[in-house]
Amino acid sequence: MLTVTTPTHCPYCSLQCGMNLRPTGQGTGEGAGQSVAGQSTGQGVEVVERADFPVNRGALCGKGRTAPAVLSSQARLAGPLVRRPATGRLEPATWEEALRTVADGLRGTRESHGADAVGVFGGGGLTNEKAYALGKFARLVLGTSQIDYNGRFCMSSAAAAHQRAFGLDRGLPFPLEDIPRTGCVILVGSNLAETMPPALRYLTELKENGGRLIVVDPRRTRTAEQADLHLAPRPGTDLALALGLLHLVVAEGRTDEDFIRERTTGWADARAAAMSHWPALVERITGVPVPQLREAVRLFCDPDNAMVLTARGPEQQSKGTDTVGAWINLCLATGRAGRPLSGYGCLTGQGNGQGGREHGQKADQLPGYRKLDDPAARAHVAGVWGVDPDSLPGPGRSAYELLDALGTDIKALLLMGSNPVVSAPRAAHIQERLESLDFLAVADVVLSETAALADVVLPVTQWAEETGTLTNLEGRVILRRRAIDPPEGVRSD
Known part of the structure; x- marks a missing residue:
């Protein structure tokens, strides 16, 4: 019996090791490869050796072998959460209500305090496409210079x-x-x-x-x-x-x-x-x-x-x-x-730390390493985006400085793919800064320590639930394919 597998890549570090995912319980046919994960399953899939990828040649570390386990974690968020003023607690909400609340929070802050009062904080695990969209959203839609990502800590x-x-x-x-x-x-x-x-x-x-x-x-x-x-x-x-x-x-x-x-x-x-x-x-x-x-x-x-x-x-x-x-x-x-x-x-560390920088999450860079204070670079990207170069904001604060300014200069924050309450330097201080915000929206897979502080939490897809590209430590642009459907109520970043 032949095995039907989906070629994909491990999400955990910048090697981006190649692997195959197959539905649990399928037999292994000639030439199909051997399971290296045993019964480490999630959402009905298991890892199968993929020897054709030149970086790992079929080898995987412990995290890679057990990667499917997180797909069926009982800690997964199943739907959006909105903090109710009456109770002060995060409670289930529809996607329409959650998105409207985020839009109102960001727009209201921008109108009351200016564009740079809105901050955006990304992550080294976002795909190239998400990193690009997040940087473009920050600079064109919000008009803010205050965007950076947790790759600064790496x-x-x-x-x-x-x-x-x-x-x-x-x-x-x-x-x-x-x-x-x-x-x-x-x-x-x-x-x-x-x-x-x-x-x-x-x-x-x-x-x-x-x-x-x-x-x-x-x-x-x-x-x-x-x-x-x-x-x-x-x-x-x-x-x-x-x-x-x-x-x-x-x-x-x-x-x-x-x-x-x-x-x-x-x-x-x-x-x-x-x-x-x-x-x-x-x-x-x-x-x-x-x-x-x-x-x-x-x-x-x-x-x-x-x-x-x-x-x-x-x-x-x-x-x-x-x-x-x-x-x-x-x-x-x-x-x-x-x-x-x-x-x-x-030797870069995070899964897409390289691609996140290349595609516009850094405070001082536009996509393609183009510096925000370089007129030629601004003109090029503005031409691609169809806007006036003068409409693009200048360089903003780098990651720690951005987080340190929360609650003072920055009143609202959109945070995607990061948990700074745990990972940032002086984490206890950063938690205090997050708690001082007028508005916080977090997109994550689970209710992380940072998401627990948010006014809105948006449940998002994981690595095997969507297709996208990443850039590994060698500079290879890697296609990670969707292997399974995400849970109902979950959407892509």
């Missing part, structure tokens, strides 16, 4: 450093399948063995091919255990470590002077910063012994090709942008950029 430091160095914010400039073919990888602040298990195979294959792996992490993680060299700096000292390695590159004459001269600017300042971090000083700051620093430089510089990959570890520090910039400088100073099997890359 890799914004790396994005800023990437923009500064390359003029583009991109997770990886190469596919994961390039990793096993390079000579050395420095992995900074990532524990792929636990956070992205299907990607760990690329590091394993790197070593099988004779490449070397350097892991930078204060902890002895499962990933660090596989390294040829584990550098364990004191927490918060990654910047000094990167500058110390660049110091040794310069001191040992390992810089690519032709590349620096022909392809870069700002080398004098970068070199000066590195030369102020001599090995003995870096050892005192970081706790990494000088011999290990020298060995790291040797492993990185001896091969013809090498890569540096960073993740949340070095990025979510007080000097995260400078830290990532220092690791990028290590690549540039050694000529490891702009050619195959070499360069800097950021």
Whole structure:
């Protein structure tokens, strides 16, 4: 008996691993693949191996294998909720009433306090189409500059450093399948063995091919255990470590002077910063012994090709942008950029953190990385949208600043695909700001901690209940197909 499956993609992280969903109970025919989820079912579907997708080649982590379970969760919202003034409680409402209440709340705030008194907060799990529509809605319909998304809490430091160095914010400039073919990888602040298990195979294959792996992490993680060299700096000292390695590159004459001269600017300042971090000083700051620093430089510089990959570890520090910039400088100073099997890359985290930025959820960007303060970029997007460029608002507050302004400058908020009461920095403070709003509307799958504070809650579809595209950490634009029908009373964002 042949198995009928729907090809789709895991919703949980930026690998966007390929999988198939099939109705529970169907037999497995020749060539149909083997179930890797057992009876982890939801809405009558189970996960079936999909070996044809190049990122994961059929492998899935625990979340991917059990992904269907959330589709039938008893915590799912079954219909809209509106807070009744008489009781102060959220109670069931029709979609017509809920949408009218949201429209009235946003319109009333805009008319009373101005367009920028209305805020919009998105999420890294929204599809490209939703992210684009949300940004367009904020800027054209509401006319507000106050839109951002929770991807700011993920890799914004790396994005800023990437923009500064390359003029583009991109997770990886190469596919994961390039990793096993390079000579050395420095992995900074990532524990792929636990956070992205299907990607760990690329590091394993790197070593099988004779490449070397350097892991930078204060902890002895499962990933660090596989390294040829584990550098364990004191927490918060990654910047000094990167500058110390660049110091040794310069001191040992390992810089690519032709590349620096022909392809870069700002080398004098970068070199000066590195030369102020001599090995003995870096050892005192970081706790990494000088011999290990020298060995790291040797492993990185001896091969013809090498890569540096960073993740949340070095990025979510007080000097995260400078830290990532220092690791990028290590690549540039050694000529490891702009050619195959070499360069800097950021391992993005959230499912569509990359696509959310690219399609207009960031406070300072229009779709396609076009900056809101760039007249040419404004004119281009305004032409596509059929509006006057002057009608587009300017840059707004970034995520935390937006949330911090709730209840003061921002009186009403439309929030989609995020739960800042749990995930935002200073979460208790952000909860107080949310509670001070005149109006809050939340679109979510469950009654989250943030949704419980709302005046209106709109129940929305999940990953397998709708078709849309996402952009994974490699820059692949991936089609995630609808596999099942959403529950009655639930609508797409």
